[in-house]
Amino acid sequence: MPIITYRQALNDTLGxxxxxxxxxxxMGEEIGVFQGSYRITEGLLEEFGPKRVVDTPIAEEGFVxxxxxxxxxxxxPVVEIMTINFILVAIDQVVNHASKIHYMFxxxxxxxxxIRTPSGGTGQLGATHSQSFENWFAYCPGLKVVAPATPYDxxxxxxxxxxxxxxxxxxxxxxxxxxxxxxPEDDDFVVPIGVAEVKKQGSDVTVVSYSRMTAVAMQVAQRxxxxxxxxxxxxxxxxxxxxxxxIIASVKKTNRAIVIAEDWYSYGVTAEIAxxxxxxxxxxxxxxxxxxxxxxxPLPYAQELSAASKPSANSLIHAxxxxxxxxxxx
Amino acid sequence: xxxxxxxxxxxxxGENADELKHYYYQMLLLRRFEERTSEMYVKAKIGGYCxxxxxxxxxxxxxxAALTPDDYIYTNYREHGYIIARGxxxxxxxxxxxxxxxxxxxxxxxxxxxxxxxxxxxxxxxxVGGQIxxxxxxxxxxxxQxxxGVVVAQMGDxxxxxxxxxxxxxxxxxxxxPVLFFIVNNGFGxxxxxxxxxxxxxxxxxxxxxxxxxxxxxxTDVLAVRDACRRLRQKAEQEGEPAILDLVSFRFRxxxxxxxxxxxxxxxxxxxxxxHDPLRNFATLLHEAEIVDDAFLKASVERVEKEVQEAxxxxxxxxxxxxxxxxxxxxxxxxxxxxxxxDALRAAKISRGEA
Numbered sequence: 001m002p003i004i005t006y007r008q009a010l011n012d013t014l015g016x017x018x019x020x021x022x023x024x025x026x027m028g029e030e031i032g033v034f035q036g037s038y039r040i041t042e043g044l045l046e047e048f049g050p051k052r053v054v055d056t057p058i059a060e061e062g063f064v065x066x067x068x069x070x071x072x073x074x075x076x077p078v079v080e081i082m083t084i085n086f087i088l089v090a091i092d093q094v095v096n097h098a099s100k101i102h103y104m105f106x107x108x109x110x111x112x113x114x115i116r117t118p119s120g121g122t123g124q125l126g127a128t129h130s131q132s133f134e135n136w137f138a139y140c141p142g143l144k145v146v147a148p149a150t151p152y153d154x155x156x157x158x159x160x161x162x163x164x165x166x167x168x169x170x171x172x173x174x175x176x177x178x179x180x181x182x183x184p185e186d187d188d189f190v191v192p193i194g195v196a197e198v199k200k201q202g203s204d205v206t207v208v209s210y211s212r213m214t215a216v217a218m219q220v221a222q223r224x225x226x227x228x229x230x231x232x233x234x235x236x237x238x239x240x241x242x243x244x245x246x247i248i249a250s251v252k253k254t255n256r257a258i259v260i261a262e263d264w265y266s267y268g269v270t271a272e273i274a275x276x277x278x279x280x281x282x283x284x285x286x287x288x289x290x291x292x293x294x295x296x297x298p299l300p301y302a303q304e305l306s307a308a309s310k311p312s313a314n315s316l317i318h319a320x321x322x323x324x325x326x327x328x329x330x
Numbered sequence: 331x332x333x334x335x336x337x338x339x340x341x342x343x344g345e346n347a348d349e350l351k352h353y354y355y356q357m358l359l360l361r362r363f364e365e366r367t368s369e370m371y372v373k374a375k376i377g378g379y380c381x382x383x384x385x386x387x388x389x390x391x392x393x394x395a396a397l398t399p400d401d402y403i404y405t406n407y408r409e410h411g412y413i414i415a416r417g418x419x420x421x422x423x424x425x426x427x428x429x430x431x432x433x434x435x436x437x438x439x440x441x442x443x444x445x446x447x448x449x450x451x452x453x454x455x456x457x458v459g460g461q462i463x464x465x466x467x468x469x470x471x472x473x474x475q476x477x478x479g480v481v482v483a484q485m486g487d488x489x490x491x492x493x494x495x496x497x498x499x500x501x502x503x504x505x506x507x508p509v510l511f512f513i514v515n516n517g518f519g520x521x522x523x524x525x526x527x528x529x530x531x532x533x534x535x536x537x538x539x540x541x542x543x544x545x546x547x548x549x550t551d552v553l554a555v556r557d558a559c560r561r562l563r564q565k566a567e568q569e570g571e572p573a574i575l576d577l578v579s580f581r582f583r584x585x586x587x588x589x590x591x592x593x594x595x596x597x598x599x600x601x602x603x604x605x606h607d608p609l610r611n612f613a614t615l616l617h618e619a620e621i622v623d624d625a626f627l628k629a630s631v632e633r634v635e636k637e638v639q640e641a642x643x644x645x646x647x648x649x650x651x652x653x654x655x656x657x658x659x660x661x662x663x664x665x666x667x668x669x670x671x672x673d674a675l676r677a678a679k680i681s682r683g684e685a
Contacts, residue, residue: 025474051474057504062463062497069467072452073402075474092494096457097464105445105453106436107659141660165662194665241667 001182009151009183010040010116010172013158014078016187018048021076024162027054027063028080037082038118038177064090064115068098068167071113078162081117084133084171091136098167099142114161116170119147120212120262123174124306127298132263134211135272137169138239144193145239147171149214151181153237156191164193171239173212196243198250202232205256205323208247208273210236213260213311220316229324239269244276251281256323260292260316268293286327290319338618345553347621353395353552354616355630357387357609360411362634363420366642367410367427371587375645376427379456380441383411385550385582388608389514390415392555393482396563400479402450402472404465406486407442408514409454418446420637421644432648438659459485459494462511466498469507473570480508480566488519490533499540499572506570510562511537513574514549516581521593534576542572549577550608580606653678 004012017024030037032045032055045053056063060081067077081087087094094115101111121130138145144166148154154172161168199214200221209217214235221231234250236243251257257277259270270291277289295309342350364382371380383390386408394415397403405412410427414420418434426433427441435445442456452468455461465483472479489495490513502509513533517524525531534544543565547558555577562573580602584591591599616622656674679685 057500059497059500061494062466062501065460065463065494065498066467066470066501069404069452069464069469070471070474071467072464073468073471073475075471092457092460093463097455097460101453102662103659104435104439104443106434106438107662108435108445108447109452110662112662144661144665166665192666194667241665243667245667 001184003180004151004183005177006151006154006179006181007038007040007177009155010158011042011044013155014041015044015047017078017159017162018044018052023074024076024078025052025054026078026080027056027067029056029058029082031055031080036080038174040116040177041080060086060090061093065093065097067113068093068101068111071111072101072109076112076162078114078116081115083121083129084117084119085129085131087115087117087133094137094143094167094169095140099140102166103142110165111167112165113167114158114170115167116158116172118172118174120173120175120310121299122310124301124303125299126301130299130306132261132294134169134171134239135263135267135269138242138269140240143167143169143240145169145171146193146237147211147239148191148237149176149199149209149211149235151179151183153191153235155183156189157193157237160190160193163190168193171211175212176215179215191237194238194241194243196234196236196238196246198232198246199235200231200233202230202254204230204254204327205258205320206232206234206247206250206254207316207320208234208236208257208259209261210239210269211262213262216311216313216316217260220313220320223317224320229320231320242272242276244280247273247276248280251277252284255284255286257285258290258292258316258319258323260311260319262294262310264296265291265293266296287323287325290323292316292319334618335620338615341615342619342621349395350616350621351626353391354612354622355634356391356394356415357552357612358630358634359420359637360387360390360414361609362638363414363424363641364410366638367424368587370424370427370642376441377429378440378442379407380427380587381408381585382583382587383408385580385603385606385608386514386516387411388552388612389549389555389577389579392552393512393559395552395556396559397482398479399450400477401563402452402465402468402479402481403484404452404461404468404481405454405484406458406461406489407454407456408486409444409484410441412484413444413446413449413451416446416449416451418449418451420641424641424645425648428645428648429650430645430648431651432644437651459489459492461485462489462494462498466502466507466509469502469509470505472508473506478567480510480563482510482512484512484514486519487513487515487517487524487533488522488527489513490536491527499537499542502572503540503542507572508566508570509572510559510566511542511572511574513576515576515578518581518585518594520585520589532576534574537574542574544574544576546576546578549579550606550611552608552612579608
């Protein structure tokens with residue numbers, strides 16, 4: 001399999017789907033002439049023209065709603081929101097409209113829409129440009145929410161999302177765009193929505209993560225091996241539907257669990273996963289479930305504070321050592 | 331011939347008598363449907379919020395007379411009349427208000443969320459302004475696919491104060507979308523008058539800075555509404571010119587069935603109902619022009635009475651949705667790890683104290 005970046009995997013898939021289905025179109029701010037704020041849509045305007053790659057004015061509520069309406073009549077728009085922070089001005093369209101239209105109208109109409117956007121942040125982006133809101137959408141029945149961690153999953157989930165007849169929130173990460181990995185060339189390869197993956201087998205402790213935190217967890221897991229701690233990494237890949245059985249099976253095997261996510265600690269994704277584990281695997285736990293998440297502040301700009309406000313590899317290592325207390329390394 | 335009759339004949343010159351009678355019948359049907367709906371609400375057959383179209387019959391019937399089957403309609407939550415005038419039978423509409431499986435949205439939507447895919451009635455929406463971006467999106471799809479037709483974005487007067495309206499005006503003009511911004515201006519958004527809420531009370535002017543043409547139309551005159559809609563519809567379809575229609579009418583009752591309407595002067599309301607009743611005014615006109623006689627008017631009342639009663643009977647007879655179908659239509663594309671019929675049944679049993 002060729003090794004390509006996460007960015008290239010997305011760019012390739014968007015191009016392939018545009019070529020495959022004339023009803024697929026891309027919309028968003030600066031995606032065409034500017035070639036994408038993060039170059040995910042680079043070259044696509046030139047290849048497919050302005051009918052298929054549509055530069056929008058800065059009007060997220062308007063063009064997200066427009067994309068939903070167009071999807072109701074059979075188009076398959078893929079909308080880029082420059083960063084997830086800006087979706088807040090369109091959240092009524094996503095939560096009150098896209099997520100409800102199929103169910104609320106008795107299944108008479110479908111909304112085959114993808115909204116793709118990078119979430120989280122590193123690099124001093126400040127209070128309004130570093131947030132993680134995927135849990136807001138994962139909270140909402142009727143949406144599907146995916147958050148790939150690798151180029152392989154980025155490609156497979158993007159293809160699945162575009163071919164899916166429901167609204168899909170596709171969560172990316174700025175820090176992952178340049179990461180590399182193997183991606184199959186097969187045109188029909190998809191990663192199913194709603195299915196987690198054990199990215200690394202282990203026997204001592206389960207780390208549940210998604211998106212950038214899965215990349216962190218994989219690095220930490222390698223390092224822990226050297227200390228004789230065997231870490232299993234469960235990559236959620238989808239936040240809604242949530243693959244509870246895969247999480248629970250892993251925890252039943254390792255008897256210890258840590259959940260790591262970039263979002264704020266209270267009411268975040270880690271809370272949902274920790275609650276699920278205590279509900280379904282309480283008797284299997286040898287230690288309390290540890291949660292590693294963002295500090296609860298408007299994300300500060302200063303470099304030292306900014307770095308300390310987000311979970312790091314060190315935070316995860318600390319949590320692993322905490323849950324491993326009382327258990328001798330093999 | 332007396333003067334009034336001469337005037338009536340002149341007003342209806344060139345009109346087809348059967349069409350005029352049909353408009354009258356439709357308006358009467360909407361009026362009676364809403365009166366009985368109000369009654370059903372009081373009897374607790376209908377829950378939630380319930381907004382009536384009484385006083386707006388000419389606006390609705392005039393619009394529908396101008397549309398073609400290719401066209402699409404998005405409305406707000408005051409939409410019972412729109413879906414009926416578009417040709418959906420009153421029975422499934424009433425069944426939806428009753429929350430029954432036989433309702434137009436399978437009982438999952440309710441009064442504010444009626445839908446009929448076949449008739450291109452694309453839904454009633456209950457977040458003020460939310461339907462407008464959707465409507466321009468439908469118009470975008472028509473353009474994209476090279477299909478005929480226009481899209482109506484129906485809304486109330488107060489909706490012209492929300493951001494979604496302006497973003498939609500900009501996109502519609504920017505991208506030459508075949509859309510009619512159809513403002514039902516009954517003077518009030520709940521208890522807030524147009525002049526209390528809008529720095530530009532002439533709503534038809536609100537497209538000026540977007541270079542969108544606007545017109546004020548007497549929303550109580552079915553023929554005036556029809557003619558304006560036809561003209562602007564054609565321009566939208568053929569030239570990609572969106573338009574604003576400001577249809578002025580009088581709201582007969584409070585905002586919703588449960589609104590006591592304490593913020594309006596009762597004398598003005600009484601006077602408004604007398605002067606601006608589109609149904610009575612149209613009946614008088616048709617009678618004066620000798621297009622209908624007393625027997626026709628009486629027969630129409632009886633026909634409509636029967637039709638609405640049949641709708642109520644249909645709604646009563648339709649079954650309630652089943653608990654095990656709670657999650658049906660949750661997703662259009664199958665996906666693992668979601669709850670199903672058994673989960674729904676178990677939850678319902680626990681909730682009902684049966685477990």
